[in-house]
Amino acid sequence: MSLVIGLTGGIASGKSTVVELLKKKNAVVVDADWIARQVVEPGTFAYKRIVREFGTQVVGADRKLDRTQLGRLIFGDESKRRQLNRITHPWIIFYMIRDCVMSVLMGRPFIVLDVPLLFETRRLLWLCTVTVVVVCDRDQQIDRLVRRNHLSREEALQRIDSQMPLQEKAAMAHFVLDNSGSLLALEEQVENLWQQLQCIRKQRLRYYKLFGTICFGILVGIPLCRSIATHL
Template identity: 45%
Template sequence: MNIGLTGGIAAGKSTVADLLVRKGALLVDLDRIAREIVEPGQPALERIAERFGQAVLQADGTLDRKKLGAMVFADPDKRKALEQITHPAIRAVMKERMEANRLAAPDRLTVVDVPLLYESGLASYFEKVLVVYVPRRTQLERLIARDKLSPEEAEIRLNAQMDIEEKKKRADYVIDNGGSLEETERQVDAFWREMGLA
């Protein structure tokens, strides 16, 4: 079975993904895939450099993620242009890995960590969607602390995603990650039992 795992930026998806992996789930991480498809020599990186200019590449030929991020988060048209390059490549690798997991371990849960699951129209790929939730204010505080952003920069990034409350409404399951790690672990355990995996 394939579960889509999503939530807002800085909500703690990685924490929940790690807890599920510890319980025996297999993980397909789209953030990791997104980094792989823009490594030197990959077609997506070449297309990004063509579209956004050589300035988005560092001296060693790797992507300057911070520079590109500043460019695309400030301009919806540029963000859309970037997504048109990266999303098909990411989706192709995601499908390959989901299928490989299904063939190798058909009885195990595959958790696919998709930051922009709803925004990218990927919900139909999964039997169920699990949203990791924290209130927007908590997201903002965590994002500022984690990525060393100004409040204004953090707001721009939050506004580039679907509102966390809307994601919560659409979810099949919700893990509230606003409390302690123990509280999150209890909710993950309950989810695991509800899925019939305990």
């Protein structure tokens, strides 16, 4: 039986670090950001629509999308961001579901859906047994994003504010990991989370076995009772 974990957080909150720690524990990770890049490769349906609707200004010299230029367009304009989401999200969700189902059929015990907009779109929540949010201090989030993406403070704030506030996400999640401290502190939280996830999976296995036993008893018992009744 597979346990599907919905993992989310704010931009530059440290979600990628948590993903790497979970991979070390042999969890399968279905990465929405990676899929999002694949569905807009040159020649794809989404790529053609983006170029048609946003213009060649978002295309780089290598014919791939210029993600920096596209980011400047959408994070400063709510309507354009929604327009882009309408193009890409259906494809991303389709491949996320496909990869998750394939992992379940392969019998992988722990499957992590790494989805930045898990609570914003809500379209993949039905797949998740539990949800986990990675949070951090807002000033840390801004500083990390400025350094990592070489953005101005204003550009970083635009991207952070385009997502649901971390406090709201934390209130909706089953588990919260605070990445405001050291890497060691985060590793300890992930280890504690992993222990709890293992307990949840074991408990669900017991329920499934009990349910299976009851169903088997019903399937066997009803014909048996009918057979006995006909001979009375």
